[in-house]
Amino acid sequence: MAATATAAAAHTLLHLAAPSKPSAGPPLPPTTLRLPGRRLARLTASCSSGSGNNSAADFPNPNGILVAPPSAAAAASSHIDVDVATEADLRENGFRSTRRTKLVCTVGPATCGADELEALAVGGMNVARVNMCHGDREWHRGVIRAVRRLNEEKGFAVAVMMDTEGSEIHMGDLGGAAAAKAEDGEIWTFSVRSFEAPPPERTIHVNYEGFAEDVRVGDELLVDGGMARFEVVEKLGPDVKCRCTDPGLLLPRANLTFWRDGSIVRERNAMLPTISSKDWLDIDFGISEGVDFIAVSFVKSAEVINHLKSYIAARSRGSDIAVIAKIESIDSLKNLEEIIRASDGAMVARGDMGAQIPLEQVPSVQQKIVKLCRQLNKPVIVASQLLESMIEYPTPTRAEVADVSEAVRQRADALMLSGESAMGRYPEKALSVLRSVSLRIEKWWREEKRHEELELKDVSSSFSDKISEEICISAAKMANKLEVDAVFVYTNTGHMASLLSRCRPDCPIFAFTTSTSVRRRLNLQWGLIPFRLSFSDDMESNLNRTFSLLKARGMIQSGDLVIALSDMLQSIQVMNVP
Numbered sequence: 001m002a003a004t005a006t007a008a009a010a011h012t013l014l015h016l017a018a019p020s021k022p023s024a025g026p027p028l029p030p031t032t033l034r035l036p037g038r039r040l041a042r043l044t045a046s047c048s049s050g051s052g053n054n055s056a057a058d059f060p061n062p063n064g065i066l067v068a069p070p071s072a073a074a075a076a077s078s079h080i081d082v083d084v085a086t087e088a089d090l091r092e093n094g095f096r097s098t099r100r101t102k103l104v105c106t107v108g109p110a111t112c113g114a115d116e117l118e119a120l121a122v123g124g125m126n127v128a129r130v131n132m133c134h135g136d137r138e139w140h141r142g143v144i145r146a147v148r149r150l151n152e153e154k155g156f157a158v159a160v161m162m163d164t165e166g167s168e169i170h171m172g173d174l175g176g177a178a179a180a181k182a183e184d185g186e187i188w189t190f191s192v193r194s195f196e197a198p199p200p201e202r203t204i205h206v207n208y209e210g211f212a213e214d215v216r217v218g219d220e221l222l223v224d225g226g227m228a229r230f231e232v233v234e235k236l237g238p239d240v241k242c243r244c245t246d247p248g249l250l251l252p253r254a255n256l257t258f259w260r261d262g263s264i265v266r267e268r269n270a271m272l273p274t275i276s277s278k279d280w281l282d283i284d285f286g287i288s289e290g291v292d293f294i295a296v297s298f299v300k301s302a303e304v305i306n307h308l309k310s311y312i313a314a315r316s317r318g319s320d321i322a323v324i325a326k327i328e329s330i331d332s333l334k335n336l337e338e339i340i341r342a343s344d345g346a347m348v349a350r351g352d353m354g355a356q357i358p359l360e361q362v363p364s365v366q367q368k369i370v371k372l373c374r375q376l377n378k379p380v381i382v383a384s385q386l387l388e389s390m391i392e393y394p395t396p397t398r399a400e401v402a403d404v405s406e407a408v409r410q411r412a413d414a415l416m417l418s419g420e421s422a423m424g425r426y427p428e429k430a431l432s433v434l435r436s437v438s439l440r441i442e443k444w445w446r447e448e449k450r451h452e453e454l455e456l457k458d459v460s461s462s463f464s465d466k467i468s469e470e471i472c473i474s475a476a477k478m479a480n481k482l483e484v485d486a487v488f489v490y491t492n493t494g495h496m497a498s499l500l501s502r503c504r505p506d507c508p509i510f511a512f513t514t515s516t517s518v519r520r521r522l523n524l525q526w527g528l529i530p531f532r533l534s535f536s537d538d539m540e541s542n543l544n545r546t547f548s549l550l551k552a553r554g555m556i557q558s559g560d561l562v563i564a565l566s567d568m569l570q571s572i573q574v575m576n577v578p
């Protein structure tokens with residue numbers, strides 16, 4: 001095999017040495033890539049020049065190697081698409097120390113500029129989230145396109161997630177104000193009337209028509225699950241007068257719940273649709289902008305997920321958008337398993353969840369959802385308030401670091417920043433805290449050789465899928481016992497890569513796929529390093545080509561021990577890189 005590998009390497013290198021564009025530039029020494037920092041940004045900034053407005057134009061990556069655009073399938077045989085942030089991580093830290101936990105950043109006013117987005121990508125953002133609760137479609141379009149441009153021009157593979165607004169009860173947008181402060185004893189008016197901006201003083205619009213009818217004098221009104229509390233003192237037609245009993249900050253479009261005798265009141269509001277008419281328009285927008293994930297807020301049942309999935313299948317003609325169920329309401333907890341089975345992944349949306357169940361139940365619910373998702377082979381994101389204090393301060397609290405550590409220790413696929421990256425003062429610092437805490441806990445876990453005693457139940461329904469599942473379980477065991485450097489998986493749909501990720505092996509998983517969109521979606525899953533590469537069903541030649549391409553970029557070395565799997569052949573091989 002060594003002989004063929006050398007021949008293949010020579011063949012491929014010939015291609016690399018003769019790029020079709022003179023602009024490829026001289027190769028840069030690998031040591032010029034450093035994470036974190038702005039250096040990479042400046043280095044790659046020149047890459048965009050000359051690509052004009054042709055988004056599919058070839059461009060040299062920082063290593064001087066020509067990288068194929070997604071559409072250049074014919075020319076792709078000697079190309080491999082690698083995320084520049086991951087490549088730098090691999091070069092700097094080696095296989096064993098790459099980060100396994102994925103990072104999602106909510107993009108907002110603090111991070112929507114091209115430079116800020118690039119800084120997040122350099123800092124390890126795997127998925128950019130836009131929240132349709134805030135901003136208008138034009139704003140979101142700008143962000144989605146900026147992320148795409150970053151990927152095309154600078155070699156990142158950041159996926160885009162659109163999060164629906166949902167139709168739970170919430171306040172209006174405060175007429176443009178960033179926040180309002182409610183003080184103890186003040187009387188505020190919550191009204192279903194619409195107001196010209198700015199609304200009268202101490203007046204809040206409520207989006208739910210039935211609000212004034214459903215509440216009763218004496219009810220307790222909670223803003224964002226307890227950021228501020230009010231007691232209903234008087235009802236006057238569409239207006240409800242409330243006295244502030246727990247002072248706090250009111251943020252635009254904050255969630256509202258009302259409580260009676262210690263229980264949350266869910267009368268007609270329980271009948272609100274999960275996907276409102278505005279959400280459907282947003283979903284159409286997301287489909288046309290080609291987002292990778294749609295996260296559905298306030299999911300109540302599996303039915304709504306199935307409905308959305310068939311809508312997407314009919315609308316998006318082949319391009320696959322993954323549907324993530326946000327677990328944040330009492331109903332979603334009641335129907336948890338069927339919802340997760342129907343979805344392509346789940347989010348533990350602790351913000352609203354904490355407003356619907358007692359706070360002390362949130363940690364155990366989180367653990368339960370993370371475990372269930374792992375069993376059902378669905379990626380899971382732990383979200384909200386991970387580093388809340390970093391909205392204002394440059395360092396996290398000890399408790400926040402402990403919370404992040406716990407989510408990493410539970411081996412959630414991904415962690416998410418909300419306000420910290422959307423409107424906080426230190427988005428890059430917050431991301432770097434997630435990154436360093438993830439790396440540290442993952443390392444500690446490996447050093448302690450803690451392979452948790454999670455007995456993985458069968459997930460596959462077809463016999464062929466069962467074979468893939470068993471291969472992945474065996475490969476992960478072998479990888480741990482033989483202490484291999486990486487598992488390579490050649491996968492068309494990404495399924496075998498996710499089955500491997502589910503086993504949470506000690507080494508990273510290099511997932512090779514022919515599809516740009518599959519590659520972006522795999523970016524949400526634990527331990528996967530997705531590459532785009534065209535390959536055949538001849539594993540010998542796939543491996544030789546991959547080895548020489550990765551070696552040429554300094555990402556692997558002769559002698560590295562690798563296990564290789566393929567979902568076409570359902571094969572498993574163990575070998576040293578020649």
Ligand SMILES: Nc1ncnc2c1ncn2[C@@H]1O[C@H](COP(=O)(O)OP(=O)(O)OP(=O)(O)O)[C@@H](O)[C@H]1O
Pocket residue numbers: 106107108109131133134135163251252253254297351352418419420422423
């Ligand atoms: N596109 C945006 N424009 C303006 N502000 C935004 C935007 N996205 C997020 N924010 C701000 O960041 C805060 C946190 O974002 P986050 O996405 O967690 O929203 P949220 O209102 O808590 O809703 P959700 O329950 O869907 O997470 C928001 O309350 C809002 O103030």
Ligand SMILES: CC(=O)C(=O)O
Pocket residue numbers: 297326328348349350351352353383384418
């Ligand atoms: C993320 C989200 O929607 C929540 O925590 O409520």
Ligand SMILES: [K+]
Pocket residue numbers: 131132133163164165166297
């Ligand atoms: K939302």
Ligand SMILES: [Mg+2]
Pocket residue numbers: 297328349351352
């Ligand atoms: Mg929410």
